[in-house]
Amino acid sequence: NQSLQELDPEIYQVLEGELQRQRDTLEMIASENFVPRAVLQAQGSVLTNKYAEGYPGRRYYGGCEWVDIAESLAIERALEVFGGDYANVQPHSGAQANAAVLHALAQPGDTILGLSLDHGGHLTHGMKLNFSGRLYNVAAYGVDKETYRIDMDDVRQKAIESKPKVIIAGWSAYPRTLDFQAFREIADEVGAYLWVDMAHFAGLVAAGLHPSPVPFADVVTTTIHKTIGGPRSGMILSSRGETLGRKLNSAVFPGQQGGPLMHVIAAKAVALKVAASAEFKDRQMRTLSGARILADRLSQPDVSEAGISVLTGGTDVHLVLVDLQNSALSGKDAEDLLHTVNITVNRNAVPFDPRPPMVTSGLRIGTPALATRGFSDDDFREVADVISVALRDAALGREVDTEALKDRVAALTAAHPLYPGLEQ
Numbered sequence: 504n505q506s507l508q509e510l511d512p513e514i515y516q517v518l519e520g521e522l523q524r525q526r527d528t529l530e531m532i533a534s535e536n537f538v539p540r541a542v543l544q545a546q547g548s549v550l551t552n553k554y555a556e557g558y559p560g561r562r563y564y565g566g567c568e569w570v571d572i573a574e575s576l577a578i579e580r581a582l583e584v585f586g587g588d589y590a591n592v593q594p595h596s597g598a599q600a601n602a603a604v605l606h607a608l609a610q611p612g613d614t615i616l617g618l619s620l621d622h623g624g625h626l627t628h629g630m631k632l633n634f635s636g637r638l639y640n641v642a643a644y645g646v647d648k649e650t651y652r653i654d655m656d657d658v659r660q661k662a663i664e665s666k667p668k669v670i671i672a673g674w675s676a677y678p679r680t681l682d683f684q685a686f687r688e689i690a691d692e693v694g695a696y697l698w699v700d701m702a703h704f705a706g707l708v709a710a711g712l713h714p715s716p717v718p719f720a721d722v723v724t725t726t727i728h729k730t731i732g733g734p735r736s737g738m739i740l741s742s743r744g745e746t747l748g749r750k751l752n753s754a755v756f757p758g759q760q761g762g763p764l765m766h767v768i769a770a771k772a773v774a775l776k777v778a779a780s781a782e783f784k785d786r787q788m789r790t791l792s793g794a795r796i797l798a799d800r801l802s803q804p805d806v807s808e809a810g811i812s813v814l815t816g817g818t819d820v821h822l823v824l825v826d827l828q829n830s831a832l833s834g835k836d837a838e839d840l841l842h843t844v845n846i847t848v849n850r851n852a853v854p855f856d857p858r859p860p861m862v863t864s865g866l867r868i869g870t871p872a873l874a875t876r877g878f879s880d881d882d883f884r885e886v887a888d889v890i891s892v893a894l895r896d897a898a899l900g901r902e903v904d905t906e907a908l909k910d911r912v913a914a915l916t917a918a919h920p921l922y923p924g925l926e927q
């Protein structure tokens with residue numbers, strides 16, 4: 504019955520250090536968020552002890568009466584929030600959900616067509632070292648060289664040429680909404696399934712602030728931990744449950760996974776309850792306006808004159824892609840620089856990037872975690888200015904006043920305490 508602090512002071516210290524880091528920095532990695540304390544509680548619960556292979560009411564283990572309730576609630580809430588008639592809440596992660604979808608819809612050797620990784624796609628959409636690139640024959644579409652937007656004529660052309668079994672729409676680094684109707688028409692034209700991976704923008708969809716792929720796609724996958732702000736995990740949805748439900752269920756278990764993580768499933772149920780609330784919608788609205796404020800500030804003349812711009816000229820979603828191709832500052836330099844003023848972002852290759860993948864010419868900056876922390880438009884204006892001044896001065900070879908910028912960051916973190924009262 505020892506506490507963590509007594510049993511394992513080293514790991515206790517890691518948790519303490521990480522909590523402090525999260526409190527003291529501005530978290531702007533677009534795929535990260537802060538879960539509610541209720542999610543921490545569900546995830547750190549005795550449900551972690553339970554084996555529950557199978558599905559609610561059809562388990563291969565006894566004693567599942569309580570975890571069945573948790574999983575059924577998670578499914579009900581997922582359908583309430585996203586629509587459709589099928590949900591599987593068991594995938595341990597986004598990548599697991601995606602593996603299960605390909606397992607259900609395609610055979611090894613079949614062709615899949617997705618957005619290429621270096622234009623903003625995800626590893627599981629056909630990257631050559633990933634299972635998706637090893638098991639399937641991969642065709643890829645990209646963005647237009649001038650506009651940096653996905654060109655649906657190119658998608659159609661590639662689909663006609665490659666005759667994919669599955670067309671994948673979805674991204675990890677792309678600042679615009681997708682035309683799901685157009686993807687559907689192309690999939691129908693070539694006789695392919697349409698799978699949408701909405702991992703990044705699912706929170707916006709849940710709040711009704713982004714078009715929903717659910718009516719258009721055969722299958723939709725998502726993570727729960729990005730814009731939704733729930734536990735790290737994945738989920739599969741469909742509006743074609745009658746035809747595809749059994750296949751998808753069997754692809755998750757026993758196809759990909761053994762026992763589901765019931766503590767995480769309970770935490771997912773909590774996150775999906777939150778996702779139906781008015782407070783959640785307000786948070787997603789602040790997420791979007793924060794990203795627009797950031798894109799706007801980074802497009803001002805003082806920043807453009809330093810060779811820095813915003814890919815596609817703005818954003819429709821929760822992130823901004825900063826283009827450093829014409830700047831002396833690389834993605835790596837920019838990431839490191841912002842780290843020194845306590846802002847956490849990640850460098851990201853831009854399409855047609857001339858710099859190597861570990862260096863890159865881009866930054867991906869997201870607003871979901873700060874919106875969850877309570878940031879208003881005014882706060883985002885201040886963050887946007889700190890980022891812009893730091894990048895501008897560094898790109899122009901001027902001395903960056905890191906102490907002053909750090910003080911401005913500290914004022915913001917102090918104004919929005921994270922997990923007040925929480926101790927590890």
Ligand code: PLP
Pocket residue numbers: 534595596597598599601625627673674675700701702703726735736737
């Ligand atoms: N799909 C997309 C579009 C993603 O961006 C990500 C994560 O970065 C994933 C899937 C994978 O999620 P996970 O890291 O939970 O496996």
